[in-house]
Amino acid sequence: MWEAINKFKGGNIVIGAAKTTWDEKSTDILLDAPCEGPVGEMMFMLDFFLREHNLRELSKITVFTPGKIFFDDVGPKIRKKITTIIVKKGINVVNQKAISSIDAKSVHFEDGTKLPSDLTLIISPYTGPNVIKKSGLGDKYGFVRTDRSMRHPIYQNIFVVGDCNANSMPKLGHIATMQADVAASSFIKEISGKGSVIEFKPEVFCIMNRGGTEATLILSDTLFGGKVDRTLDGPLAHLMKWGFDTYSYYTRGKLPPDLVQNTMEKMLEELK
């Protein structure tokens, strides 16, 4: 991808997520695109890159979504903020477009339409690992339904957290770590009889880098019936992502200490 971007000298760019199909018996939330954050990061960072290389005027960026609306997993306040930035950057968005094929010069959709494209960036449909598909532990797409304590409904000694949990929706590292906390508390309660099982209260939390020192933070639980719909845009959001990435990189994947996370949560409370 990096090679293709470096060779690009202007033209049509198409970015989007392919439509993912779910087993309706496994998950209560059926998102056509189970995470549009990566699409958002790609379009904004590419816009930034092209401006830096004096190629933006020579390029048209079009983003497609298989969903009814782009970023349909967040609240209206966040969506409004993202839309404002998209409009400011001159990016076009087309909704309800399920990709059927691509060739060297275009992206084709199931409804018979196509978009001209000299540079195409696609998130492929999500699927679970083969090991789960073959094991019979999950559905035909390789995702496993669990109860609220992350246990397999039949094999109670099996806990499933992260993207391969069918109810991880959208597919987010933040949700994976929340599920891990729930599973760990359930496991501890079982072996020691102490504590209680943490309640699973999912939320969408991610920070989209937008190139340079810009980033957009998203915190929302409206998809799960809540009212949290907060966003923070600018260098502070970028600094938070940089801090998280750097800590995680140098500690080989650890999450920042509770103190840092609690401070961040307090700060986000102020954004109400």
Ligand SMILES: Cc1cc2nc3c(=O)[nH]c(=O)nc-3n(C[C@H](O)[C@H](O)[C@H](O)COP(=O)(O)OP(=O)(O)OC[C@H]3O[C@@H](n4cnc5c(N)ncnc54)[C@H](O)[C@@H]3O)c2cc1C
């Ligand atoms: C571009 C991009 C940006 C993202 N940004 C964010 C963000 O800002 N915030 C956020 O919360 N989430 C973000 N996500 C989503 C996040 O990365 C995933 O939700 C998260 O990594 C899921 O964690 P996981 O442990 O379930 O799965 P994974 O991280 O995919 O880990 C699964 C591991 O299992 C290994 N594996 C698979 N099969 C086998 C096997 N048979 N035997 C042994 N090992 C196996 C794989 O190699 C892999 O290392 C982003 C995703 C992408 C693609």
